Amino acid sequence: MPVFHPVPLRALAAAVATVCMFSAHAQSVHSYDLPAQPLGSSLARIAGTSGQQISIDAELVRGLNAPVVRGSYTTEQAAQAALTGSGLDLVKTAGGHWTLRKAVAATTPASTTTLPTVTVTAQAERSATTEGSGSYTTDAVTTATKLDLSLRETPQSVSVITQQQMEDQGATTIDQVVRGATGITVQTGQADTAIYTARGFGVAQQYDGIPDGTPATDFGARITSQQDDLVLYDRVEILRGAAGLTQGNGQPGGAINLVRKKPTREFQGSASVSVGSWDAYRTEVDISGPLVEGGRLRGRLVAAFDDSHSFQNVVNEKKTVLYGVLEADLTPDTTVSLGLSSQKAKGAQEWWGLPFYADGSDIGMPRSTYLGANWNLSDRDRTTIYADLEQRFANAWKFRLSARSNRTDMYKEGTAGSGPVSAADDLVGFGLSSGPFVYDTQADGLDLYASGPFRLLGRNHELVLGASTQRSEMHMDNYVFANDANGTVNIHAWDPASFVRPQGGLAHRSRFSETSRQHAGYATTRLSLSDPLKLIIGARLSRYENVYRAAGVAPATWGYDIRSSTDNTLTPYAGLVYDLNPNTSLYASYADIFEAQNAKGADQKVLDPIVGANFEAGIKREFFNKRLNASLALFRIDQKNRPLLDTNAPLPCGTAFSCYVPSGKVRSQGFETEVAGSPAPGWQLSAGYTYNTTKYLNDTAAEGNVFSSFTPRHLLRLSSAHRLPGTLxxxxxxxxxxAQSQQYVESGSVRLEQKAYAVADLLLAYRISDTTSVQFNLKNVFDQRYWAGLSSTRYQNFYGEPRNASLVLRTKF
Structure with a gap:
């Protein structure tokens, strides 16, 4: 039977891998069902199936991906389909074999024959998968519209953090990746949590395009905003601006979509070990491939083990991550998959951060300061089940069903310091009644849609019809030690070992819960008005309900419910894309999103939802056969229907203490530019700059003031990796x-400020062989001291990481 004999690559130099197999007639027709994958792998499978020899220059195909090739074709047609968008030509040598060369406009030399253009009618989906591409960009995204579009064809701002970029940055958590993304601001919070914002508003989180269903409240964030380990994911897609069409209820900042790794049809494996500052040790293993001959059943197993301390005293964590997924082709047109992931983490974490002096001045504590006890504990367990079904039809339509169920449990106990601190005596408060806390959450999501082409008025168009449902339920129980203690201590003399864990019994003090449900139907169509002009219109009809309950158990009994809901809320979407040429497009779009609120008016009815509308216009261009994407966007977000106190209503106002009117309005506007991909052979680049201002347009107390003071006016993000030429x-x-400009928060009449700053990182990697490399990362090279999170003079202020280093050894097999 045909076999594939790769010749080992010399260290990133030109090498030749020849596919040798038994001879077969060039015009024999064979059936192909190839997934999107690295171009070299796709061509090897075509050669193996057809029996034709294809000589591949490994340097030509490095970093290139092939689209899906599905259908019955000759070798020539299948290979041409795989080469779509690659910038390479398929040519026949004098010996009758196939080879590749860069596309040229000049006349082909007499020694070769250029094949005629072949129109392939197979389903040729773009590949969004970034694994193995070696690139900082991708061919397709769906986060904004559910349509299978390139970045240039998408009329909103979307960034993709690829597998290669995550590896080059030495990133292992979502927080580390998002901090380097264009236009995103990260505010560090307690216990390994963070708040992500874009353009002054909150950013939602999705998994494989399914909203996680968690309401954007502080309570929800405390439970669910844990740091996802990146070993599970192929890429991170980030949409900036309202994501109402795919998200439903939420704020207009955007969405972060984490896309899981999938099983591969060809066997592959990788492993890595790393060591870093503060006794950080990590091991990863990733194995994928066919489980039966022919690859109709495929599997993938991923594991990571992490044991690390922190730049802060006492803080440490041991983490275990496991992920397994099976994928099966029930028929050539039906694929199902089932996956399970588990993330367990246990250790001592920072709870309340550091306080400030009462006047807002910085106490100047060392970054290693830990205002907690050495027995503080955080124990987390997250288990997620995934299921997918895809049915493909002969008319290029497909149906997809995706489900996700997530269970998170958490236990926390300990003590923490609490300010503000008096400059006269440097005393800070502490309390042993700050735990234990027991959290649990269950979040389930289901999304189904059908998509495909249709013809109308003699032109081809695309359509997506879908429905989704999400439900989340969260609980938190707060207990106190029977012999708890409170007091004050000099902040400079804080000793984590001096606080002894109380040994008495536990008393149940309070209980909090939150349940949210959302059901929606949506539709999107891409209309070809003319060859260069495309109109994308869509809408989502949503029903949303949220109930928050709080109750005191002891010593006093109390309780209240807060409800918010919307019925049949319509979220429209519209985008217009005009192609100036095959590589350049102008675009304009409108997208909005609603956010249910619980404030009531004088009529005792809940106010209409807050609406965030995103207006955006810009230009996008692809360079070097789509290996580099660039964009420039102007944006404005207006959020209206914000609750303002009704000064004409009595106090109390019916069953509420106060009543409100939906007349508040804020605005965020600015411009953004981004470049991502390969500007030259061996060079990968991601760079973005954002200019953003925010303002209260209508507010009783703050009109004309800055709305989102933690959003920098200037935000610069840059990441680059360059493979050296020649002997190096x-x-x-x-x-x-x-790099970014000033940030601040206001705590009462006091302002806490972080001045403009910049953090630089360095990368140095050496390829030992074709399969093994060693990589050194030095982060915060100049040891910049800055606040990564600011909250109040009392607590919740967190330093960014000091200078640190890591060394990782990777091998592939």
């Missing part, structure tokens, strides 16, 4: 830069 080609050098 085994080496890769690079780095990243995060």
């Amino acid at each position: 080609q085994a080496w890769t050098v690079g780095g990243s830069l995060r």
Whole structure:
């Protein structure tokens, strides 16, 4: 039977891998069902199926992906389909074999024959998968519209953090990746949580395009905003601006979509070990491939083990991550998959951060300061089940059903310091009654849609019809030690070992719960008005309900419910894309999103939802056969129907203490530019700059003031990796830069400020062989001291990481 004989690559130099197999007639027709995958792998499978020899220059195909190739074709047609968008030509040699070369406009030399253009009618989906591409960009995204579009064809701002970029940055958590993304601001919070914002508003989180269903409240964030380990994911897609069409209820900042790794049809494996500052040790293993001959059943198993301490005293964590997924082709047109992931983490975490002096001045504590006890504990367990079904039809339509169920349990106990601190005596408060806390949450989501082409008025168009449902239920129980203690201590003399864990019994003090449900139907169509002009219109009809309950158990009994809901809320979407040429497009779009509220008016009815409308216009361009994407966007977000106190209503106002009117309005506007991909062979680049201002347009107390003071006016993000040429080609050098202007928060009449700052990172990697490399990352090279999170003079202020280093050894097999 045909076999594939790769010749080992010299360190990133030109090499040839020849596919040898038994001879077969060039015009024999064979059936192909190839997934989107690296181009070299796709061509190897075509050669193996057809029996034709294809010589591949490994350097030509490095970093290139092939689309899906599905149908019955000759070798020539199948290979042409795989080469779509690659910038390469398929040519026949004098010996009758196939080979590749860069596309040229000049006349083909007499020694070769250029094949005629072949129109392939197979389903040729773009590949969004970034694994193995070596690129900082991708061919397709669906986060904004559910349509299978390239970045240039998408009329909103979307960034993709690829597998290669995550590896180059040495990133292992979603927080580390998002901090380097264009236009995103990260505010560090307690116990390994964070708040992500874009353009001054909150950003929702999705998994494989399914909203996680968690309401954007502080309570919800405390439970669910844990740091996802990146070993599970192929890429992170980030949409900036309202994501109402795919998200439903939420704020207009955007959405972060984490896309899981999938099983591969060809066997592959990788492993890595790393060591870093503060006794950080990590091991990863990733194995994927066919489980039966022919690859109709495929599987993937991923594991990571992490044991690390922190720049803060006492803080530490041990984490275990496991992920397994099976994928099966029930028929050539029907694929199902089932997956399970588990993330367990246990250790001592920072709870309340550091306080400030009462006047808002910085106490100047060392970054290693830990205002907690050495027995503080955080124990988390997250289990997620995934299921997918895809049915493909002969008319290029497909149906997809995706389900996700997530269970998170958490236990926390400990003590923490609480300010503000008096400058006269440097005393800070503490309390042993700050735990234990027991959390649990269950979040379930289901999304189904059908998509495909249709013809109308003699032109081809695309349509998506779908429905989704999400439900989440969260609980938190707060207990106190029977012999708890409170007091004050000099903040400079804080000793984590001096606080002894109370040994008495536990008393149940309070209980909180939150339940949210959302059901929606949506539709999107991409209309071809003319060859260069496309109109994308869509809408989502949503029903949303949220109930928050709080109750005191002891010593006093109390309780209240807060409800918010919307019925049949319509979220429209519209985008217009005009192609100036095949590589350049102008676009304009409108997208909005609603946010249910619980404030009531004088009529005792809940106010209409807050509405965030995103207006955006810009230009996008693809360079170098789509290996580099660039964009420039102007944006404005108006959020209206915000609750303002009704000064004409009596106090109390019916069953509420106060009543409100939906007349508040804020605005965020600015511009943004981004470049991502390969500007030259061996060079990967991601760079973005955002200018953003925010303002209260209508507010009783704050009109004209800055709305989102933690959103920097200037935000620069840069990441680059360059493989050196010539005799140094085994080496890769690079780095990243995060720079931003002033941020601040106001705590009462006091302002806490972080001045403009920049953080630089460096990358140095050496390829030992074709399959093994070693990589060194140095982060915060100049040891910049800055606040990664600011809240109040009392607590919840967190330093960013000081200078630190890591060394990782990777191998592939």
